[in-house]
Amino acid sequence: MKIPRLNNREQLLIALSIVVIVGGGYGVFRFWPTNQAIAAMQKSAEATQSRLLKARIPDEPVEDADKLIEQLEDRERAIELVRAQFEALETRLAPFDSQEMIVSISQLARNSQVRIRVNEALKVPAKRVGVVSKKNNKKNRKSRTVESKQTTPVILPETSSWIDRMSPGTMFHRPIQRIELEGSFVSIRKFIHGLDKLPYQVTVLRLKIEKLPTLAPTGYPQTLVCELVLAL
Amino acid sequence: MKFSKLLPFGKPSQLLVCETDGFSLRGAVLVRSGTQVVVLHQAKIEQVDMADAVADLIAALKNDGWNGGGSAVLLSPAVLSTLVELPVNPKKPRPIQQMMELVRWEVEPLLMQHMTRWSVGYLLVGQGYMTEEQAQAVMDLQQGKPNKAGGLALSDKFSLRRFGDLAEELGYIKRSQLNACLTGQEWLKSDDETIECGWAVQGPVEDIPGTFSWLVSCVNKSLLQRWIDVFARQGVKLKSLYPLTGCSTTLLPKNPSSELILESHRGMTYGMRLHAGRIAEQRQYLNVTKTPLEICLENYHALHGAPNEPVWLACWHDDAHALAQEMRQMLEIEVEVITDPAIGTACSPGMVGAARHAFGIAGDERCVGVRDGGPLPPLPQRIEVRGAALAMVLLLSIGVSEVSLMIRKNSVETHKQDVDARWNVVDEATKRINAQIQEIGKRKQALARKKADLARLEAMLDFYSNAAPQRTALVQGVLGVLQTAVTDEVIVVAIDETSKSGNTVPAPISPSEAQDKRVEVESFHLDAWAISEAAAQTFIQKMKEAIAPWQLEVRDAHVTSRPGPLNLDGFAVSMRLVKLVQTDRISQLQQKAGRS
Numbered sequence A: 001m002k003i004p005r006l007n008n009r010e011q012l013l014i015a016l017s018i019v020v021i022v023g024g025g026y027g028v029f030r031f032w033p034t035n036q037a038i039a040a041m042q043k044s045a046e047a048t049q050s051r052l053l054k055a056r057i058p059d060e061p062v063e064d065a066d067k068l069i070e071q072l073e074d075r076e077r078a079i080e081l082v083r084a085q086f087e088a089l090e091t092r093l094a095p096f097d098s099q100e101m102i103v104s105i106s107q108l109a110r111n112s113q114v115r116i117r118v119n120e121a122l123k124v125p126a127k128r129v130g131v132v133s134k135k136n137n138k139k140n141r142k143s144r145t146v147e148s149k150q151t152t153p154v155i156l157p158e159t160s161s162w163i164d165r166m167s168p169g170t171m172f173h174r175p176i177q178r179i180e181l182e183g184s185f186v187s188i189r190k191f192i193h194g195l196d197k198l199p200y201q202v203t204v205l206r207l208k209i210e211k212l213p214t215l216a217p218t219g220y221p222q223t224l225v226c227e228l229v230l231a232l
Numbered sequence B: 001m002k003f004s005k006l007l008p009f010g011k012p013s014q015l016l017v018c019e020t021d022g023f024s025l026r027g028a029v030l031v032r033s034g035t036q037v038v039v040l041h042q043a044k045i046e047q048v049d050m051a052d053a054v055a056d057l058i059a060a061l062k063n064d065g066w067n068g069g070g071s072a073v074l075l076s077p078a079v080l081s082t083l084v085e086l087p088v089n090p091k092k093p094r095p096i097q098q099m100m101e102l103v104r105w106e107v108e109p110l111l112m113q114h115m116t117r118w119s120v121g122y123l124l125v126g127q128g129y130m131t132e133e134q135a136q137a138v139m140d141l142q143q144g145k146p147n148k149a150g151g152l153a154l155s156d157k158f159s160l161r162r163f164g165d166l167a168e169e170l171g172y173i174k175r176s177q178l179n180a181c182l183t184g185q186e187w188l189k190s191d192d193e194t195i196e197c198g199w200a201v202q203g204p205v206e207d208i209p210g211t212f213s214w215l216v217s218c219v220n221k222s223l224l225q226r227w228i229d230v231f232a233r234q235g236v237k238l239k240s241l242y243p244l245t246g247c248s249t250t251l252l253p254k255n256p257s258s259e260l261i262l263e264s265h266r267g268m269t270y271g272m273r274l275h276a277g278r279i280a281e282q283r284q285y286l287n288v289t290k291t292p293l294e295i296c297l298e299n300y301h302a303l304h305g306a307p308n309e310p311v312w313l314a315c316w317h318d319d320a321h322a323l324a325q326e327m328r329q330m331l332e333i334e335v336e337v338i339t340d341p342a343i344g345t346a347c348s349p350g351m352v353g354a355a356r357h358a359f360g361i362a363g364d365e366r367c368v369g370v371r372d373g374g375p376l377p378p379l380p381q382r383i384e385v386r387g388a389a390l391a392m393v394l395l396l397s398i399g400v401s402e403v404s405l406m407i408r409k410n411s412v413e414t415h416k417q418d419v420d421a422r423w424n425v426v427d428e429a430t431k432r433i434n435a436q437i438q439e440i441g442k443r444k445q446a447l448a449r450k451k452a453d454l455a456r457l458e459a460m461l462d463f464y465s466n467a468a469p470q471r472t473a474l475v476q477g478v479l480g481v482l483q484t485a486v487t488d489e490v491i492v493v494a495i496d497e498t499s500k501s502g503n504t505v506p507a508p509i510s511p512s513e514a515q516d517k518r519v520e521v522e523s524f525h526l527d528a529w530a531i532s533e534a535a536a537q538t539f540i541q542k543m544k545e546a547i548a549p550w551q552l553e554v555r556d557a558h559v560t561s562r563p564g565p566l567n568l569d570g571f572a573v574s575m576r577l578v579k580l581v582q583t584d585r586i587s588q589l590q591q592k593a594g595r596s
Helices: A008-054 A065-090 A099-111 A185-197 B050-063 B096-118 B120-126 B132-143 B151-158 B163-169 B175-186 B221-233 B247-251 B292-302 B320-331 B349-359 B383-485 B533-550 B583-595
Strands: A115-121 A176-183 A203-211 A224-231 B014-020 B025-033 B036-045 B071-076 B080-086 B195-204 B212-220 B237-243 B258-265 B268-275 B278-286 B311-315 B335-337 B490-497 B518-530 B552-561 B571-582
Touching: A008 B383, A065 B383, A099 A115, A099 A176, A099 A185, A176 A185, A185 A203, A185 A224, A185 B383, A203 B383, B014 B050, B014 B349, B025 B050, B025 B349, B036 B050, B036 B349, B050 B221, B071 B221, B071 B349, B080 B096, B080 B278, B096 B120, B096 B195, B096 B212, B120 B132, B120 B163, B120 B175, B132 B163, B163 B175, B195 B221, B195 B278, B212 B221, B212 B237, B212 B278, B221 B237, B237 B349, B247 B258, B247 B349, B258 B292, B268 B292, B278 B292, B292 B311, B292 B320, B311 B320, B311 B349, B320 B335, B383 B490, B383 B518, B383 B533, B490 B533, B518 B533, B518 B552, B533 B552, B533 B571, B571 B583
Parallel strands: B014 B071, B071 B237, B258 B311, B311 B335
Antiparallel strands: A115 A176, A176 A224, A203 A224, A203 B490, B014 B025, B025 B036, B080 B212, B195 B212, B258 B268, B268 B278, B490 B518, B518 B571, B552 B571
């Protein structure tokens, strides 16, 4: 190939053009992207280092997980023990909707020479413990607060009435029966003592005894009205 | 030692060297071997048409095993080699074009004079086809001078006729001989006025300051181009055209003293004086009628050789040593024959010298070739060198940039790997500890749930097995107390369990009761009627005593006068039988209930 004769000015211009093209091409297609990648890597490393300096390793828990497991197993054994005792006790509690128990009470009243005026199930409103949970809803600020009630069995204090303590919603909930009796003090007392001898456990939740306005004939015991609320 | 000798860049390793005297062509393929050249292939062609001669020569060389191609140089008598004095200091070189004009100005008349040698008559005499006298007679006839051939009578007939035609008609030569000389003449001279030159500085001219002696080789451009085309047709690139004479000087070692060199060609002797390795003087002596010894002796005397000046002899014919011996006897001086292992029958001393010059083994100053386009400028001014330098600079810049990028990338990658490894350690430790905390939290929650379940079960167990039976017993006990406490003077009107709440605490009556922190858990309201106030108070007293075993107390006891049954005067008695427990116990039970 014959190289054309070029003067210095033409050579300089061609050299400059080559330098611009090659240098520009290298800079645009190689140096700049690589430099950007290196800068990004550097930035990433600095960010990681910054996180590293700010990072705080949480303290190791002082509790021993194995000991907790042992405690858990101990408690499980204790629960099983108590549950066994409770199951034995539970056999003495009448099933819910037990007509047999009501019949037994009626028979006891007849045997005790008291007359049952009212024998009905007492509807007691359930005792609830409201648990209010608040949830933030960013989408709808108007409905940010949502209240939900969760029904959990409760144990009312001893200062509460016995009816409340054994009402629905409580842990000691039992079916409650309201009975009005007529009879003498002795027969009413006999009836109440007879409740202990029924096949299932009966608890007197409320006691009200009143004298009838009319006086009993001489030589006869005064007739009383007794209102009992029983937990079967 | 020059750097170019250590690393002979741009110098071919194999070269075809050809030489022509106008009527034959010989060639040899030489290869460089250290500071020597070695002949690989050689051939000789007797052919006056050089286009055919080159083809035949290359074919013969290929038959000898040469692969062909590559570069070639040619030694031709058409190339003039001469010394010219120019006011150009080699330390301050002129631009190529300016130098070319200066050289052309000097050598143009010399080249024209040189080309007159290649007249048909000279060639016919030189080839021995006719004698010098016959040539003179033909010229006399051409010029109308009286001559042996026919006198004035013939001069009118043969004047203005061509030399060759006239010699043929006179019967001196044959037509074939004339045609051969005419064909050979075409490769020795040209009518082109453009001259291609090459030059090399020799040294300053002693008596003219600022003027330097330059060895110049020159040839007509059209002739050079014709040779280049002929070689190109055979796939060979003709690099340079060298003069037939003078190239053997490159075979001599550098000698600081003065020495003479005589090149003996057929009908010609070329003499040079070298001083300190530079050509100080040159003379060419032509006479085809004289013997080589006579011509050499004449040239030696013309050079005014000193007795102690070494004389070197290079012969283009086989009897070099005989000629040297004769010169020794005649001149009584020592004459050395220039020898080289490459010199042979088809490889003259000039060919070997030109090869050494082309290979870069010998110095540039003793032999000059002519190349198409003139001599190459100095390396820094060559466009290909500048291009290569630019490419090198660009590559170097890119290399430096790449190295810089690589170092930075490696550094950053190492740093990042280190930081990432440390972060991974911290992250793994954090995750491990968080998992432990979470696991322990879960177990604690499970433990709390179990605790709550246990408390609930215990509460239920306690309630159904203790609290509920105790309640029933309390009711039975209250009824029993009433049965024992009531006398004939007292009538119980009603007993009722008042509804109580956890927050309801009766108002204290006495300061001691005000300090009582207990709360009621059982409360029975009792209404009775006594016949007398004493009976009422006695009843209250008996009730207090009777209910004490049941942890009951009498509260809010009131005795007021009120008619009783049958409108009898008496006293109404009201009281509350309450069971009180400490608030601490209540709160403990409540907390227990709350946790469950």
